[in-house]
Amino acid sequence: MSDLLKITIDNITVEVPAGTTILNAARQIGGEVAPPAMCYYSKLADSGGKCRTCLVEVSKGSEKDPRPMPKLVASCRTTVMDGMEVKNITSPKVIDARNGVVEFLLINHPLDCPVCDQAGECDLQDLGYNHGKEGTRYEFKRRTFHKVDLGDYIQLHMTRCIMCFRCVFVADQLTEKREHGILDRGDHAQIATLIEKNLHNDFIGNVIDVCPVGALTDKTFRFKNRVWFTKPVDAHRNCSNPKCCGEAQLWMRGDEVFRVTARKDEWGEVKEASNGKTGWICNTCRFETKKAIDWTIEGPSVVNRHSVISQGHYVGVIKPTETFNAVMKGRDPKLLMDIHDESEVNKPNIDLSVLDRPAHSTDFN
Amino acid sequence: MSKKLLLEKAHVENIRLYDVYRREGGYRSVEKALKTMSPEAIVEEVKKSGLRGRGGAGFPAGMKWSFIAKPEGVPRHLVVNADESEPGTFKDRYLMEFLPHLLLEGMIVSSFALGSNVSYIYIRGEYAWITDILEQAIDEAKANGWLGKNILGSGFDCEIYVQRGAGAYICGEETALIESLEGKRGNPRIKPPFPAVQGLWKRPTVVNNVETITAVVPIINDGGDEYAKIGVGKSTGTKLISACGNINKPGVYEIDMTISVEEFIYSDEWCGGIANGKKLKACIPGGSSVPILPANLLLKTAKGETRLMNYESLADGGFATGSMMGSGGFIVLDEDQCIVKNTFTLARFYRHESCGQCSPCREGTGWMEKILWSIETGKGKKSDIDLLWDIQRKIEGNTICPLGDAAAWPVAAAIRHFRDEFEWHVDNPQESQIRNFGLAHYADEIHIPA
Numbered sequence: 041m042s043d044l045l046k047i048t049i050d051n052i053t054v055e056v057p058a059g060t061t062i063l064n065a066a067r068q069i070g071g072e073v074a075p076p077a078m079c080y081y082s083k084l085a086d087s088g089g090k091c092r093t094c095l096v097e098v099s100k101g102s103e104k105d106p107r108p109m110p111k112l113v114a115s116c117r118t119t120v121m122d123g124m125e126v127k128n129i130t131s132p133k134v135i136d137a138r139n140g141v142v143e144f145l146l147i148n149h150p151l152d153c154p155v156c157d158q159a160g161e162c163d164l165q166d167l168g169y170n171h172g173k174e175g176t177r178y179e180f181k182r183r184t185f186h187k188v189d190l191g192d193y194i195q196l197h198m199t200r201c202i203m204c205f206r207c208v209f210v211a212d213q214l215t216e217k218r219e220h221g222i223l224d225r226g227d228h229a230q231i232a233t234l235i236e237k238n239l240h241n242d243f244i245g246n247v248i249d250v251c252p253v254g255a256l257t258d259k260t261f262r263f264k265n266r267v268w269f270t271k272p273v274d275a276h277r278n279c280s281n282p283k284c285c286g287e288a289q290l291w292m293r294g295d296e297v298f299r300v301t302a303r304k305d306e307w308g309e310v311k312e313a314s315n316g317k318t319g320w321i322c323n324t325c326r327f328e329t330k331k332a333i334d335w336t337i338e339g340p341s342v343v344n345r346h347s348v349i350s351q352g353h354y355v356g357v358i359k360p361t362e363t364f365n366a367v368m369k370g371r372d373p374k375l376l377m378d379i380h381d382e383s384e385v386n387k388p389n390i391d392l393s394v395l396d397r398p399a400h401s402t403d404f405n
Numbered sequence: 406m407s408k409k410l411l412l413e414k415a416h417v418e419n420i421r422l423y424d425v426y427r428r429e430g431g432y433r434s435v436e437k438a439l440k441t442m443s444p445e446a447i448v449e450e451v452k453k454s455g456l457r458g459r460g461g462a463g464f465p466a467g468m469k470w471s472f473i474a475k476p477e478g479v480p481r482h483l484v485v486n487a488d489e490s491e492p493g494t495f496k497d498r499y500l501m502e503f504l505p506h507l508l509l510e511g512m513i514v515s516s517f518a519l520g521s522n523v524s525y526i527y528i529r530g531e532y533a534w535i536t537d538i539l540e541q542a543i544d545e546a547k548a549n550g551w552l553g554k555n556i557l558g559s560g561f562d563c564e565i566y567v568q569r570g571a572g573a574y575i576c577g578e579e580t581a582l583i584e585s586l587e588g589k590r591g592n593p594r595i596k597p598p599f600p601a602v603q604g605l606w607k608r609p610t611v612v613n614n615v616e617t618i619t620a621v622v623p624i625i626n627d628g629g630d631e632y633a634k635i636g637v638g639k640s641t642g643t644k645l646i647s648a649c650g651n652i653n654k655p656g657v658y659e660i661d662m663t664i665s666v667e668e669f670i671y672s673d674e675w676c677g678g679i680a681n682g683k684k685l686k687a688c689i690p691g692g693s694s695v696p697i698l699p700a701n702l703l704l705k706t707a708k709g710e711t712r713l714m715n716y717e718s719l720a721d722g723g724f725a726t727g728s729m730m731g732s733g734g735f736i737v738l739d740e741d742q743c744i745v746k747n748t749f750t751l752a753r754f755y756r757h758e759s760c761g762q763c764s765p766c767r768e769g770t771g772w773m774e775k776i777l778w779s780i781e782t783g784k785g786k787k788s789d790i791d792l793l794w795d796i797q798r799k800i801e802g803n804t805i806c807p808l809g810d811a812a813a814w815p816v817a818a819a820i821r822h823f824r825d826e827f828e829w830h831v832d833n834p835q836e837s838q839i840r841n842f843g844l845a846h847y848a849d850e851i852h853i854p855a
Binding site for chain 2: 088089090091092093095111112114117136137140141143144145147148177178180183202203205221222224225226227228229
């Protein structure tokens with residue numbers, strides 16, 4: 041018997057080494073066959089199994105024991121057996137359950153994407169577009185929290201949190217000492233430091249990268265720009281921290297570096313660095329090295345063309361040359377206004393995060 | 406009067422004390438097991454007895470014991486689950502409060518069978534006074550040589566520790582219990598690996614209910630075959646039922662699983678009928694998480710057979726027309742009880758007790774509670790009932806641990822059997838605030854097509 045196990049996912053067969061999870065096998069196939077994952081993070085041990093978006097149906101357990109599994113299983117925590125047959129997008133049961141999970145994740149989410157820094161690179165946004173419905177059946181007040189400052193660099197926005205536990209694993213596995221955790225339980229559970237205090241650890245900035253939503257955001261980048269207006273470039277520097285890989289992605293606009301993050305692969309997880317380290321970066325690289333001169337820029341990052349970040353980054357795009365009047369064929373526009381100014385979206389005194397429902401245009405006047 | 410195995414001596418004065426317990430024949434099974442039997446023989450005996458887990462799932466205990474991994478040089482553990490938090494269930498409290506030595510006796514024998522030198526009792530935080538009772542009993546047992554090093558000269562060492570939880574329902578789930586016992590947050594683990602392979606401190610662990618462990622004592626004393634003769638079919642032995650609700654005699658009863666539900670409710674030996682001469686409307690036969698049944702389906706199965714108080718008969722008809730034995734919390738509702746309010750109360754409980762780890766349960770339980778509250782207070786809509794059904798369907802089976810199922814089943818069963826009552830609440834928002842729907846046809850004889 042060879043060491044490779046055969047697994048068929050949505051009628052596509054791949055061979056994977058023993059101990060691989062169904063999710064990772066599906067990622068080898070790629071595309072739509074790979075189930076979405078909100079809490080699983082391949083670089084963090086013990087993560088996964090919590091969000092239930094990656095549920096799949098196992099229609100044949102293995103070659104030896106062909107019985108199907110009675111329930112849908114979390115593909116990120118179920119290991120492959122030889123001859124296993126899995127249905128992901130070909131199973132109506134899976135699609136139904138996944139839609140349900142997405143609905144559950146969204147009922148207490150504020151949907152304040154217009155003012156959220158994560159918008160454009162948010163896993164929940166992608167998931168919502170793929171599986172969500174346009175309306176909500178939830179008619180009650182949403183759970184809200186006040187924003188919490190976790191030191192000079194990180195802000196916690198519990199209202200947006202989907203309880204993936206990734207940040208807890210980062211603190212456990214990358215830093216010396218974990219200073220935050222989960223308080224309470226059920227739908228009033230929250231990420232907290234108990235007594236409000238700062239997160240000090242050197243690698244704690246990585247919680248921002250692993251957060252699938254905008255619950256943990258970079259304070260040095262907050263409201264400075266939208267991610268799709270910035271251009272990501274790969275860069276590296278000689279970091280003195282031995283654990284830091286020194287390879288990062290700079291999010292630039294013109295010559296200005298707006299943000300520094302770890303480099304991410306197509307599944308939104310940090311990449312392996314070329315020096316063999318996992319691509320986590322230290323706080324100094326992330327928050328304090330924000331001049332292009334500090335970095336050796338390698339070139340533009342490869343961005344998936346479906347990502348909003350890639351918009352406007354194509355070569356050969358023809359920009360409109362006509363003036364506004366030419367487009368209107370000489371007619372005067374009836375109403376011309378700056379919508380941001382008019383709707384007062386940028387009004388700083390409205391704290392959208394404490395709204396207990398989705399933000400609405402009426403909130404701005 | 407049926408035979409009592411566990412509660413036989415419960416009313417002997419001062420049975421809580423070691424001297425009295427020993428005089429009444431206590432610790433005989435330890436002598437028998439440690440001196441004359443091998444661990445494998447004990448497991449075999451428990452298998453033969455057909456003893457099923459008394460915590461709710463009803464998994465055969467002997468089978469569970471035989472699954473425990475036995476790697477060289479790795480200690481194994483027995484953990485007794487005394488985190489009895491299911492609303493309506495209070496049988497373990499009774500056992501531990503009056504017969505602490507019976508539990509210790511069962512634990513010593515079981516620890517010997519499983520090779521556990523350090524065993525734990527994980528007790529619910531609210532049972533503070535029982536912790537004291539158990540610790541006193543452990544001290545007495547230790548002083549008399551039933552615990553510690555080289556028990557009865559057999560070379561077997563055993564220590565028992567009592568650990569109090571912090572009052573979370575979720576810690577009754579075996580992997581959450583193990584996490585909590587390790588000193589972590591009580592979140593259920595993702596299975597596999599099962600505790601029998603990797604449990605407490607990554608060592609093979611068996612987690613059993615208090616009643617299951619105490620039932621080992623009569624099995625060893627009288628033999629597994631003798632135990633298997635009691636009861637019917639796969640429901641062997643005796644079962645403790647904690648009866649509560651609108652009945653004349655609430656309390657803990659030991660039954661031998663051959664009596665009918667009707668007899669159990671109306672006989673003076675057991676519940677003594679419905680209080681105040683009211684009529685039976687519905688019943689939750691196995692603790693709050695099992696499906697509720699209306700009176701007609703409770704007393705007779707859909708096939709027209711008399712329903713008996715045992716695992717198979719209560720589950721007859723699946724969830725469509727049956728329920729479950731569960732943990733034996735028998736909650737009786739009379740004609741004045743409002744099913745919507747009852748369901749809301751249960752939904753509120755599960756919302757409060759959800760650990761918050763996986764999304765369907767964390768968000769779904771809160772949503773169901775809110776919808777039920779609006780129906781109960783007369784603000785509901787007809788579509789809310791379908792929405793509830795859809796939510797529970799999406800929670801059930803999609804969660805890490807059975808709490809999601811436990812939260813979904815009561816809501817599903819209430820809508821399945823009492824939909825007209827929900828609709829009445831929606832249609833008569835004002836009237837529903839002053840009076841209850843009443844009995845309707847729930848107590849009528851069921852029509853069985855020939």
